[in-house]
Amino acid sequence: MPWTQVCCCYDGTFPGFLTCVFESYVNKEEPVEFRTPDDPCCSLYPQRTILTHENHAMRVYRSLEGKLGRVGRDLFVRGFLTCLPEKELWLWRFLRMGYSQGPSFLRNLTDPTVDRVRRAVQHLNGEAHQYKGFVRFSDYHGILAGEIEPKNRVLPLLRPHFRGRYPGENLILHDRTHREALFSRPEQWAILPVEDVQLGPPDEAELAYRKLWRSFYDTIAIQGRYNPKYRMGHMPKRYWAMMTEFQKDWDTALPEISNPSCPKKQPLV
Amino acid sequence: MELLDKLNILADAAKYDAACTSSGLDRSGRPGTVGSTMMAGCCHSFSADGRCISLLKVLLTNYCVYDCQYCVNRRSNDLPRAAFTPRELCELTMGFYRRNYIEGLFLSSAVIQNPDYTTERMIETLRLLREEYRFGGYIHAKAIPGADPLLTHRLGLLADRLSVNIELPSAQSLSRLAPDKGRQAIFTPMKQIRDGITASKQELKLYRHAPRFAPAGQSTQMIVGATPESDRHILSLTQSLYDKYHLKRVFYSAYMPVSTSPLLPAPQDFQPPLLREHRLYQADWLLRYYHFRAEEILDESQPDLDPRMDPKCCWALRHLDFFPVEVNRADYEALLRVPGIGVRSARRILTARRAGPLTFEGLKRLGVVLKRAQYFLTCSGRAPRGLKISEDGLLRRLIALEAPALAEPMPEQLSLFDSVG
Numbered sequence: 001m002p003w004t005q006v007c008c009c010y011d012g013t014f015p016g017f018l019t020c021v022f023e024s025y026v027n028k029e030e031p032v033e034f035r036t037p038d039d040p041c042c043s044l045y046p047q048r049t050i051l052t053h054e055n056h057a058m059r060v061y062r063s064l065e066g067k068l069g070r071v072g073r074d075l076f077v078r079g080f081l082t083c084l085p086e087k088e089l090w091l092w093r094f095l096r097m098g099y100s101q102g103p104s105f106l107r108n109l110t111d112p113t114v115d116r117v118r119r120a121v122q123h124l125n126g127e128a129h130q131y132k133g134f135v136r137f138s139d140y141h142g143i144l145a146g147e148i149e150p151k152n153r154v155l156p157l158l159r160p161h162f163r164g165r166y167p168g169e170n171l172i173l174h175d176r177t178h179r180e181a182l183f184s185r186p187e188q189w190a191i192l193p194v195e196d197v198q199l200g201p202p203d204e205a206e207l208a209y210r211k212l213w214r215s216f217y218d219t220i221a222i223q224g225r226y227n228p229k230y231r232m233g234h235m236p237k238r239y240w241a242m243m244t245e246f247q248k249d250w251d252t253a254l255p256e257i258s259n260p261s262c263p264k265k266q267p268l269v
Numbered sequence: 270m271e272l273l274d275k276l277n278i279l280a281d282a283a284k285y286d287a288a289c290t291s292s293g294l295d296r297s298g299r300p301g302t303v304g305s306t307m308m309a310g311c312c313h314s315f316s317a318d319g320r321c322i323s324l325l326k327v328l329l330t331n332y333c334v335y336d337c338q339y340c341v342n343r344r345s346n347d348l349p350r351a352a353f354t355p356r357e358l359c360e361l362t363m364g365f366y367r368r369n370y371i372e373g374l375f376l377s378s379a380v381i382q383n384p385d386y387t388t389e390r391m392i393e394t395l396r397l398l399r400e401e402y403r404f405g406g407y408i409h410a411k412a413i414p415g416a417d418p419l420l421t422h423r424l425g426l427l428a429d430r431l432s433v434n435i436e437l438p439s440a441q442s443l444s445r446l447a448p449d450k451g452r453q454a455i456f457t458p459m460k461q462i463r464d465g466i467t468a469s470k471q472e473l474k475l476y477r478h479a480p481r482f483a484p485a486g487q488s489t490q491m492i493v494g495a496t497p498e499s500d501r502h503i504l505s506l507t508q509s510l511y512d513k514y515h516l517k518r519v520f521y522s523a524y525m526p527v528s529t530s531p532l533l534p535a536p537q538d539f540q541p542p543l544l545r546e547h548r549l550y551q552a553d554w555l556l557r558y559y560h561f562r563a564e565e566i567l568d569e570s571q572p573d574l575d576p577r578m579d580p581k582c583c584w585a586l587r588h589l590d591f592f593p594v595e596v597n598r599a600d601y602e603a604l605l606r607v608p609g610i611g612v613r614s615a616r617r618i619l620t621a622r623r624a625g626p627l628t629f630e631g632l633k634r635l636g637v638v639l640k641r642a643q644y645f646l647t648c649s650g651r652a653p654r655g656l657k658i659s660e661d662g663l664l665r666r667l668i669a670l671e672a673p674a675l676a677e678p679m680p681e682q683l684s685l686f687d688s689v690g
Contacts, residue, residue, distance in 0.1 A: 108624035110631030133313040164298040221316035230319025
């Protein structure tokens with residue numbers, strides 16, 4: 001007998017999603033839609049509200065490595081961080097394939113489900129790798145703070161990198177798209193939802209380094225090889241807003257007012 | 270002089286050096302230090318010319334005793350000169366590194382006084398950076414030709430990657446344009462670094478804490494377009510550098526008109542050979558990742574790379590008897606020879622065909638560029654439906670595929686109405 005098709009409402013967390021999987025198998029119901037509290041519209045399918053249950057989620061999580069293999073488990077877990085539309089549904093199908101066929105199903109790279117999930121995770125990994133380079137930190141009295149606007153939720157992937165790179169530093173990395181931030185101290189870290197992070201005005205030393213960096217950036221380009229298309233291919237413009245080398249106006253204005261030795265802009269008459 | 274001015278002068282002096290990477294070594298950060306390195310390297314920005322900025326690329330100084338014609342920093346060139354003190358450069362590197370502007374330091378130098386003194390200054394800077402500032406990020410240092418081998422060795426113990434630029438592709442050009450540098454002076458440190466790396470790897474097998482000498486290997490660069498060497502000459506040189514000196518990378522740098530010397534192409538309306546450089550890099554990739562040999566890519570009958578098409582397509586067109594390749598049977602090496610199949614998609618094909626026979630539809634999902642590959646493949650013995658094409662038509666289609674990507678405008682069609690002469 002085919003499973004009843006239902007719409008799962010859950011809290012949007014990964015344990016919540018795993019609980020949905022657990023409940024679906026227990027009740028023999030197939031989720032065809034997933035709703036989180038953020039989604040406004042209602043569904044035509046019978047709704048099931050799933051409350052996150054830690055132990056049930058753990059049971060599903062523990063099954064992943066055996067059924068999907070280590071590679072499959074990582075794809076599944078990372079898949080949840082991606083911006084793939086209807087990612088829960090794709091991951092549910094992915095999991096069903098794994099449960100029925102075992103880890104060898106991953107070989108079937110031409111299968112639409114495997115392909116979708118693999119591509120989405122590849123996009124996530126690619127974006128995380130780019131952000132390892134494109135994040136810009138500012139020094140606020142000994143705390144390094146940076147902001148990003150990623151499409152995928154890259155913070156969990158960036159955490160080990162930046163904690164490893166700056167073992168003695170206090171870090172804040174704010175993800176503006178998903179409204180969460182990584183807070184890291186040498187001995188502990190957390191990724192917490194935040195409403196808004198307001199970074200105060202940078203101090204003199206910080207501004208001096210920004211100026212040096214912008215100047216280096218402008219100098220290092222060879223005029224005879226100017227190639228904006230090539231640059232945009234490697235570093236799309238959506239990254240630019242957060243990068244020091246492109247923020248020409250808003251923070252250089254500050255020291256030029258306080259420092260009278262800098263020539264002021266002449267008004268155009 | 271202000272730090273900002275020094276940075277401008279010395280970054281400007283270093284920017285023509287293309288051999289600048291941050292790859293080849295995985296090292297995680299340790300408590301008490303700052304910095305780590307990544308095997309794949311990491312680009313922190315891209316400059317307006319589209320090249321990756323991963324390291325703080327500067328010269329320690331641009332005061333030079335040499336007078337190499339192709340170089341901006343030659344003695345006879347009238348330029349503002351500057352020099353970093355070791356501490357200034359360390360502060361700058363750490364300040365940039367903490368803010369995640371850079372992946373590490375690329376340290377090169379013009380030859381001040383003599384090669385030994387120059388290397389000593391570089392060693393002093395790197396020692397300060399590693400020992401006092403506890404910097405664990407990537408350091409790429411230039412070995413200065415003509416320096417004492419012991420100094421080069423010390424430099425290699427502090428840096429992650431070393432490079433010696435061979436500058437020009439042949440001994441004749443080198444003696445003409447860089448009379449102060451001999452070919453021997455360039456290959457001696459290269460040989461020394463190669464042997465140092467081999468010895469260090471041996472020692473590390475025996476003693477876990479043995480000092481590591483240039484653990485990310487060595488690289489080099491040469492200038493293309495300033496001298497009359499053919500692509501074939503350059504590629505065979507590259508091949509022998511990979512074979513004999515185990516280089517990680519060979520970089521090509523299209524000559525930029527920085528000099529009015531009569532020995533060099535005149536700077537007036539000289540176009541830097543950017544497309545040629547691009548084709549050379551494509552051929553270089555074939556050597557390093559696609560199991561090609563230089564003599565396969567070019568031979569006496571064809572000394573230069575075809576600007577209209579990538580070298581792999583050219584090879585395929587000259588070896589049509591090798592094709593079509595059967596996707597479901599062919600081995601990895603054969604798959605790599607197909608235009609439109611890269612290292613990743615070849616690996617994916619090997620994995621995916623264990624699950625079942627592949628079709629053209631499936632190949633698209635694996636990332637194969639079918640618009641190029643379709644002419645050279647069969648899936649279970651079948652070519653793509655409706656594809657029948659002559660040898661001549663194939664050439665035209667492949668050229669047409671690349672035409673939009675080439676920056677240069679296509680040749681204009683002749684018109685009957687243009688005035689003649």
